[in-house]
Amino acid sequence: MNFNILYTVLKYIPSPIRMESIIVGLAVHIPAKSFSHFYKIKNTRRVAAFDDEYNKDFFNMIMESLSYDLDYQENEHPEILFDNKKERFKDIEDADFLEERTAYLANDFQFSPIESLQTNDKDLKDDLEDLQKMYLYYDRPKPQRITKTEVKRLLKKQINSYHLSNLVMSPKVYDEFGGTNLFDYEINNEIYVKAISFDYKRLNQLSSELKSIIYDLNTIQVSKVILTRNENLELLPKEQLSAFKTFKNKLYELEKSKNLNIHLVPLSELEQTLNKI
Structure with a gap:
């Protein structure tokens, strides 16, 4: 039987002027399993490097507070429930539990x-692992980080959880050379979705993929496109970050010249973006 994992990512935004952010946590809730957990960043050295005014004690206080508010699973050992935890989490099966527990932060x-x-009992462990690999990306050594194949798998499960009535996987949109693997999904006969990554070991591979996307968008007949990308791009190596900024500028130019509606967003903003276009 299928059921949903609800999740939200926590961003640390030290400057309201620059609005640059770094992901420092992931909160998940599974109403069907009476489970909730806050996965916090382990590599806090990256947070300190990101913010030169980083306050370790204040940061740790926020993290511990969120763990207190969010960490729960059924059948915990009795000694863990000494603080009336069952009473504190009596709303654990409510659909709006996660929203209620996270809305107060600003x-x-x-x-x-x-x-x-969307997940099931067989995939649940792997899906929780992939979510952590996706959003707490730099907590892991490079060989254990999420792959593009795993990102596409998450995209598939996320889109399936929306229960869209008009969804086509691998739509037949042809490029000038007859190729069709341009997009991962077509929604409502007008919105095309593709997962991309900027975290390539070789800059030439990244450059080739980005140039291919720009060329295709300039030559094929589509009007609404969502490109889902990886998070925490601020922490990419300088060359990859520069490629990301150039790519964004090229997309903006395409929007103007071809009258396209293009969104380059992290996976955590996909549903919000779909609701806007």
């Missing part, structure tokens, strides 16, 4: 809009 710490991911 300013330096902000949760993204809640997203959903």
